[in-house]
Amino acid sequence: MTQRNRLDTGGRIDRGTPLGFKFNGQHYQGFAGDTLASALLANGVDVIGRSFKYSRPRGIVAASAEEPNAVFQLGATEATQVPNVRATQQELFDGLVSQPTSGWPGLKIDFMGVVGSLLGRMLPPGFYYKTFMFPQAAWDTYEKYIRKAAGLGRSPRKPDVDTYDHLNHHTDVLIVGAGPTGLSAALSAARAGARVILADEQAEMGGSLLDCTDKLDDKPAAEWVRGTLQELAGYDNVLLLPRATVNGYHDHNFLTIHERRTDHCADHAPTNLSRQRLHRVRARWVVLATGAHERPLVYGHNDLPGCMLASAVSTYINRYAVVPGRKLVLMTTNDNAYRTAFDWQDAGREVVAIVDTRAYATGAWQAEAERRGLKILKGMAVIEARGRQRVTGAVVAGLTSDGNRVTGDRQILNCDTLASSGGWSPVVHLSCHTGSRPVWDDDAIGFLPGKTVQQQLVAGAVNGRYSLSDCLTDGASIGAEAATKAGFPAKPATVPFVRTRPEIGAMALFCVPHPKPNSRAPKQFVDFQTDVTAAAIELATREGFESIEHIKRYTAMGFGTDQGKLGNINGMAVAAKSLNQTIPETGTTIFRPNYTPVTFGAIAGRHCNDLFDPIRYSAMHEWHVRNGARFEDVGQWKRPWYFPKADETMQQALNRECLATRESVGILDASTLGKIDIQGKDAREFLGRIYTNAWAKLPVGKCRYGLMCKEDGMVFDDGVTSCMGENHFVMTTTTGGAAGVLEWLELYHQTEWPELDVYMNTVTDHWATMTLAGPNARKLLAELTDDIDLDRDRFRFMDWRQGTVAGVPARVFRISFTGELSYEINVQANYGLHVWETLFDHGAKYKLTPYGTETMHILRAEKGFIIAGQDTDGSVHPYDLGMSWAVKEDKPFSFIGKRGMKREDCVRANRKQLVGIKTKDPSVVLPEGAQAVDNPDHPLPVPMLGHITSSYYSACLGRSIALGVIKGGHNRMGDTVHYPLADGRIVEAEICNTIFLDPEGERQNV
Amino acid sequence: MFYLFCPYCGEHREEEEFHPRGQAHLSRPEDPDGCTDEEWGDFIYFRTNPRGLHHEIWVHAVGCRKFFNVTRDTQSYEILETYRMGSAPRITDLNDKQQSREVQA
Amino acid sequence: MSEAVNAAVNEPIRVAVMEQLPKANVTARSPLAHSTRVVPGTIQETAGVYLWEEALRTHLAIRGNAGSADFSRGVEAATGLALPDRLQCSQSGDWSLSWIAPDEWLLIGPGKEAYAMELSLRAQLDGHYAVINLSGGQTLLRLAGPKARLVLMKSCPYDMHDRNFPVGKVVTTVLAKSQATVHRIGDEEWALVVRRSFADYVWRWLMDAGKEYDLGPRRPE
């Protein structure tokens, strides 16, 4: 393939480095320095996609982020697919593979095209609401095809081979955009010594200066850019971030920058280098130097390939040495776009005419055009483009001076390129992200950033100062202001002198009128990506939509991945006119993050796969792995769930673990339980206030179980707290509740009772905790300690002792969550594995059996012990649980929860109360969550009594057991209730006591 | 993502380090048992939800673990001041905010 | 140790303090013992950052009233270190004392001396204070090298720049989805205190974040 539109000289491309690439299955060649878009234009590829609704051929319109059509799927392999890449922002590399995402199934023969004319009529504005939202089921079918046809791209079906990361920054001044404004702002701020980040979405910094033919200090603009960047790179307080789009502006000057680190190098990133990086920046001051996007004019068939933005044409010529056609017609409302005609002419191609919508256009630019022998048609406009796959001509007619009507005769100009300029739309997106509404400015003929509470300044074109010399001066002074405000007194940098021609006023024109009403005129596209026409917007207003936000949603204008960067202002102008309002009266929609699409990879960064979330391990974890544990996630902890042997099923393993513990001895890694060290003379008083039971008299060396409630009286955590000394307690909490409980204790201490002398620290990780449980627990422990008296009467249930276990200093607590004789051994975690392994060295003769969380759950349920968060859900108080023994009502201080559980609603007789549930058929294990009813034949709705909270098969009892809540359940012992299940079965069950095994508690006292 | 000044650490820190704990300056009634159901219900359930000035408790959870107060404009998300437990806000009216932006301990 | 047991039970003691290290020859396993085994000679010559664990050190949390002269005198008498100001660290020899909160400090020192130091602190202090042995509950990571700061910037939202984080400063902040107490001990040297149960996650995170700089899982020579 030849690059037939490539110039022999000029541009910022390297003709010595040819690069091969693929688009839509075809091979092409471009040069280093090209974007995918410039390379396609160089090769004369006109049609790069088909439109969403009408399946019309579309070409490249723009040269940067605002491009609505050339949005591609990239990737040579399934794992490297990237959707929604704008060809205008994708640098070319050798071997690049791209596909159009619109125009499925092909650009030439097109399924949607066949149906297009039919469907087109079926797709008026409001189409989604009217047609597809109901019935829901049909939507699923349609959606697939609409997504395919709509240019939305697709996600890869294989895991991404690349890595992504985040980098956090803090800076004094963040400057967004490295065009003339941003560069001079950076100079001012950097020279003052402020920490500066300068981010720009393009590969090369310089913005419009890179394709500008104006001279700065009588030298090429690119020379000034080079010098400026050189100076900036020399400051260690400056960070230059090219290929980095500032895509979101969030609260308190927090901005995210999406940097494409290796997307320009190859299909995937080199080993160990992240492909993309999300910079998370906290800036003291932000300078928005985001510039402006040129606004196309709206006219009939303005979507034909060959219709382009005037400035984009100049960019392709000057920066990429690509002239995207032979014969140009330029339509403009302003002087600025005359450059495009000059550039085209200088590239040796034919300028058919400059169509200037202003009858009054007589100034320096017109004089220069005349000097160059160019034809200017003043007070005229292109009302319609002609052509099928590409522009072949432009229909031109006279225009009234207000731009509202077409006058006079029409003439047809032969051309293959139709550039238009309707002026500039400041890139206010980031300012909008902060919640600020842009304000219309008549002079700028555009919306400017509105008031904001952020520490934000705006400079240059985004603030309506479009001329190059204004941008340079404004940038320099705003850069200095930002640095000064950030604490670095700065003077504006001196800026180069720009030699240029004076401009005369532009005309506010958006949609070029057509002799026919818009509804019958050739389609005049406002938003290319979502195929919204001027007629559609008018229809929306006729159907009664008056708010611009509603019009947007009804027509889908601005809903594409380009967020309507090109079309929104034109759409608002069409709506305003149709509503007989001014544009400021109509108002504008605002933009939300992200400015351009961001890959999920960049958002996730390193937080994926094994690093998605912390995985917490106990000190004995290695042993569990070695011994085949299946793990359960409990919060962030990996806890052994059960330890299956060879070919055991889970239930078989559980049965074995339960029986071994009840019959001999089992061991549980209980290290994950929260442990809080409480010291201070008021520790005891503090406990009395936050627990429901009594702590005043608990002697040193003893442990006590406690329930913790919130002020509403509902249980939220529980655990055993031990008295280590008069001023010293160690509290245990549930595994999942540990951090929350400590924060809760601190909240009360710091906000309500600062006068209490207590210090609380987490010691969860400091102690490795292993629970020996079962009739042989004492015998086994006795083999490993010679300094703890294990005598049943001297080391009693709910005592703790200090001593040595397996040679390691330990605290041993005789507490039990299984109802068995049980010792909880705590050693410093660095010795946990040693003690655990030593227990096993001695445990073989007692068939010491490791058990996991599931067996723990079964064993405790057999004893009717609750698990806070499983048997409670924030609506259950201690009396509901039948745990009045754990509430000491006559404590002098009104402990947390006391008043709450006395409220009228809390003392109702028919509250849901925790009871035991035995199915009539002992082999049936009820699902947790099953709802109880008295009479399953009751007509709907059936009154519900309460649900199952815990349910297991108990090998020890040879039957299923369950805990659950039942309305008024404590007074319904022996009653029969029914559990209708989702599969249609109705399970009959009996209400019983929560304690299924050893009701007298003899086993733990042996 | 807020940027909050911890009055105990004496620095601005990222929101990730903090947890919000709701409305500030609510104190537990001296005599809970003497409260009517309605009074107790007001204390535990009822909170203001103002558009504009709001005093809130935050905790520097990943940091010094201290609770402190924040005066925040719920509409603009501006943090107008942060102050230690036990002290009173300086800003109690949005009109004050010009005089006293971000009071720091 | 049976005396100690009986003492704990029968005498009105205020706080339970114990020697937690075994007298017998028992192998201690640091939180990262499983990941830090490095074959000698595998170190990358080009490493821009090094990561290693300073395992099994003494970690004591000290709580008290910074405003009380008795308290700061007592801490200094026991440790030889002045109570550091907000976000600062005092260091002397093998011991360092870091500010954690207005009423909390972290004392790190030689691994075998936790018990003796706790006793000595308790002997010097009076009134409302606390000493909590955390030696098993956390560990010390060291990050060093010209790229160490970049690895931290990938991991922590805190401002790691020289102007905000000079040598000597200590900050507890978010590290990935966990947390760390980060101490800058030299131009290119950092110490990170992390909780035991999170240590493996933090280690894997830092190793991954450092790949770009050929992170070497060992101290530089």
Ligand SMILES: [Zn+2]
């Ligand atoms: Zn703090």
